[in-house]
Amino acid sequence: MTMLAEHPTTTFPAPDDTTAPAPAEWRGRGRDEVRLLVAARGGVRHARFHDLADHLSPGDLVVVNDSATEARQLDADLLGRGPVVLHLAQRLGTGWAVELRSAPDAARAVLDAAEGDVVVAGGLRITLLQPYPEGRGSSPTGEGNRLWRAEVTGDVAVELARTGRPIAYGYLDQRYPLSAYQTVFGHRPGSAEMPSAARPFTHSLVTDLVSRGIQIAPITLHTGVSSQEAGEAPGAEWFEVSETTARLVEQTRYAGGRVVAAGTTVTRALESAVIPATGVVRAASGWTDRVVTPANPPYVVNGLITGWHDPQASHLLLVEAVAGPELTQAAYDAAVAGGYLWHEFGDSALLLP
Numbered sequence: 001m002t003m004l005a006e007h008p009t010t011t012f013p014a015p016d017d018t019t020a021p022a023p024a025e026w027r028g029r030g031r032d033e034v035r036l037l038v039a040a041r042g043g044v045r046h047a048r049f050h051d052l053a054d055h056l057s058p059g060d061l062v063v064v065n066d067s068a069t070e071a072r073q074l075d076a077d078l079l080g081r082g083p084v085v086l087h088l089a090q091r092l093g094t095g096w097a098v099e100l101r102s103a104p105d106a107a108r109a110v111l112d113a114a115e116g117d118v119v120v121a122g123g124l125r126i127t128l129l130q131p132y133p134e135g136r137g138s139s140p141t142g143e144g145n146r147l148w149r150a151e152v153t154g155d156v157a158v159e160l161a162r163t164g165r166p167i168a169y170g171y172l173d174q175r176y177p178l179s180a181y182q183t184v185f186g187h188r189p190g191s192a193e194m195p196s197a198a199r200p201f202t203h204s205l206v207t208d209l210v211s212r213g214i215q216i217a218p219i220t221l222h223t224g225v226s227s228q229e230a231g232e233a234p235g236a237e238w239f240e241v242s243e244t245t246a247r248l249v250e251q252t253r254y255a256g257g258r259v260v261a262a263g264t265t266v267t268r269a270l271e272s273a274v275i276p277a278t279g280v281v282r283a284a285s286g287w288t289d290r291v292v293t294p295a296n297p298p299y300v301v302n303g304l305i306t307g308w309h310d311p312q313a314s315h316l317l318l319v320e321a322v323a324g325p326e327l328t329q330a331a332y333d334a335a336v337a338g339g340y341l342w343h344e345f346g347d348s349a350l351l352l353p
Helices: 049-055 156-163 203-211 243-255 264-272 314-323 325-337
Strands: 035-040 043-048 061-065 067-069 073-078 082-092 095-102 118-121 124-131 147-153 188-191 215-222 237-241 259-262 284-288 303-306 348-352
Touching: 035 049, 035 325, 043 049, 043 325, 049 203, 049 348, 061 243, 061 264, 067 215, 073 156, 082 118, 095 124, 188 215, 203 215, 215 243, 215 264, 237 264, 243 259, 259 264, 264 284, 264 314, 303 314, 314 325, 314 348, 325 348
Parallel strands: 035 348, 061 215, 061 259, 067 188, 259 303
Antiparallel strands: 035 043, 073 082, 073 118, 082 095, 095 147, 118 124, 124 147, 215 237, 237 284, 303 348
């Protein structure tokens, strides 16, 4: 695994008791009724997500991820060891990058598997070949390896359709259907986990934004697993920025509007499509290992819609790179004080530096 040389400066208590245990709909609210903390130079305000258009301006562009979530979690057996939870993290040509986690709730990574170990999940046989990315990886604590390049025999699509479920971790109160992990924009299957920043969008909210002169444009970024350890860089992910979206981004910038990314996935994709010598976004696709940090800041994204990230998570570096460390700290202080909910079904922030 790749470790980051930078570390977030934002500090706050771990959100163990403020994690959203269920989707908003199962908590008696609409998707767009989750809380929205708006942090800008003028201070911090509290709203609901359906108020998003009130905090943007005509001429702004909101960029969203149209990747759809797949059911990539399977119950499995690590032969000779016993039950594990298997995450199919990324397609890698004819193989996969996989993650093994503790059964039954995937709360912890299994770090002591070894090359040649075999995992059986229904009709699939998975052989661990080498740490992923290539080279001897380890957890930040040096206890073992988390992600593996693996050979998979059997029909993955059939097994996922038969027994697969959305990737979930131990903090949820029960399992939820795949539909709960889809955004209104998702129509290109390929993500291991939901691009969750756009989950609170609804069709009526999209209509409200467009009717007020706020444009919406898609990119695609198929997410891997989001369970990075503290200090671990996100892995490579496949993305595509179309010619139409690239043109809209450049038109927005030229006219003085803001380019607001709905999530860290969108930020990564857009910044991966920038020509560094000119700072211009162009159509692009392929695998990206771009990591946006204060030392490698964004060229085009100057607004961010996001959920709340854990202390020392690599995504916090991206947030600080877009919003600046002072605004990021102010937002997290207000979220902690206000009891905002964390993780994929939690509350949201709009950061406008």
